[in-house]
Amino acid sequence: MKNLPYSHQHISSRDIKNVVNVLKSDWLTQGPRILEFEKKLASYCGAKYAVVVSSGTAGLHLTYVIAGFKKRDEVITTPNTFVATSNMLMAAGARPVFCDIRPDTYNIDETKIEKLITPRTKAIVPVHFAGHPCEMSVIRAIARRHNLLVIEDACHALGARYKNSKVGSCKYSDMTVFSFHPVKSITTGEGGAVLTNDKKIYERLTLLRNHGIQKNENGKNIMTELGYNYRITDIQAILGISQLTKLDVFVAKRNQIARWYKSILKNSSDILLPVCLANNYSGWHIYVVRTRDPKNRDRLSSFLKKNGIGANFHYPAVYSHPYYQENGYRDVSLKNEEEYQSSCLTLPCYPDLTKKDMQKVCSLINRFFVAL
Numbered sequence: 001m002k003n004l005p006y007s008h009q010h011i012s013s014r015d016i017k018n019v020v021n022v023l024k025s026d027w028l029t030q031g032p033r034i035l036e037f038e039k040k041l042a043s044y045c046g047a048k049y050a051v052v053v054s055s056g057t058a059g060l061h062l063t064y065v066i067a068g069f070k071k072r073d074e075v076i077t078t079p080n081t082f083v084a085t086s087n088m089l090m091a092a093g094a095r096p097v098f099c100d101i102r103p104d105t106y107n108i109d110e111t112k113i114e115k116l117i118t119p120r121t122k123a124i125v126p127v128h129f130a131g132h133p134c135e136m137s138v139i140r141a142i143a144r145r146h147n148l149l150v151i152e153d154a155c156h157a158l159g160a161r162y163k164n165s166k167v168g169s170c171k172y173s174d175m176t177v178f179s180f181h182p183v184k185s186i187t188t189g190e191g192g193a194v195l196t197n198d199k200k201i202y203e204r205l206t207l208l209r210n211h212g213i214q215k216n217e218n219g220k221n222i223m224t225e226l227g228y229n230y231r232i233t234d235i236q237a238i239l240g241i242s243q244l245t246k247l248d249v250f251v252a253k254r255n256q257i258a259r260w261y262k263s264i265l266k267n268s269s270d271i272l273l274p275v276c277l278a279n280n281y282s283g284w285h286i287y288v289v290r291t292r293d294p295k296n297r298d299r300l301s302s303f304l305k306k307n308g309i310g311a312n313f314h315y316p317a318v319y320s321h322p323y324y325q326e327n328g329y330r331d332v333s334l335k336n337e338e339e340y341q342s343s344c345l346t347l348p349c350y351p352d353l354t355k356k357d358m359q360k361v362c363s364l365i366n367r368f369f370v371a372l
């Protein structure tokens with residue numbers, strides 16, 4: 001029996017050929033493919049600038065360094081995300097403040113953000129969970145009223161659209177971060193990007209990616225700022241360029257799979273289905289259902305795993321991890337997040353998943369509930 005993971009990359013023979021050509025070239029890193037990938041990515045998203053980096057986590061870290069957080073500065077974000085979103089805030093010396101999520105999209109609840117703002121708040125970091133865009137116009141308006149930065153963690157949402165603009169256009173934010181990990185909409189193995197429309201931010205991103213080293217007026221390398229090695233290789237950049245040509249097809253397939261799941265599971269009284277708000281186009285990075293009764297979640301998950309389905313949890317609340325519990329978040333408990341994290345289950349969703357695969361997942365789910 002074929003095992004179905006929750007996600008999987010699609011690599012074509014053309015991708016492989018393109019990568020091999022770079023391996024045979026003079027430039028394995030810091031070559032011409034980096035700028036080419038950046039230009040294509042910026043143009044795809046409708047932003048002025050893109051800077052590609054070694055991972056989404058590195059990209060988040062750079063945006064937070066550029067934000068210039070000082071000790072005890074606060075940043076409002078969501079607990080329903082991969083830990084990197086807030087880990088890098090901690091690394092940059094800021095304090096994540098977790099806002100509860102919406103009960104429909106499981107994104108940050110934009111109506112609860114303003115109450116969390118204090119004189120120390122410096123930024124809002126929304127995450128487009130599962131590829132469903134957050135309510136960016138509302139978030140941007142709040143940020144404007146309080147003079148806060150908006151940094152989008154769009155690691156789930158390359159290829160998604162909020163109203164009429166692509167996620168990554170930075171129409172409603174100062175910076176947007178993507179990841180190219182193999183489970184994301186396109187992959188470079190490891191990799192990430194930061195997009196922005198601000199030239200100064202762009203210049204600082206390129207500087208900090210490469211140790212803070214730049215050329216002075218005499219053409220000498222000088223280091224002016226504490227930076228990092230967050231570079232990506234040309235080998236990865238060409239894979240990104242090659243994958244980008246198929247991004248829309250990948251995302252369309254993910255949307256198709258979401259429609260298939262819905263058509264079969266919509267009448268189930270045991271399962272709650274995910275939703276993307278009207279007027280938006282989701283990247284469907286993951287397909288997350290909830291068991292109406294949280295007690296059934298772990299049992300359904302074990303049953304699916306026993307039958308070769310890589311069901312997964314996205315995510316345990318960030319504040320529930322031991323590190324956060326031990327660093328001042330023991331008293332945090334957010335109602336919608338708690339309900340969500342105890343009942344969520346990620347089902348397989350990726351471009352190569354067939355209708356038959358999807359039907360198998362659904363019939364296993366139905367079998368589980370009939371036998372209950």
Ligand SMILES: *Cc1c(COP(=O)(O)O)cnc(C)c1O
Binds near residue numbers: 057156
């Ligand atoms: C994948 C992911 C990241 C981290 O990206 P990497 O490229 O794996 O470092 C950050 N935030 C979210 C929401 C992600 O899903």
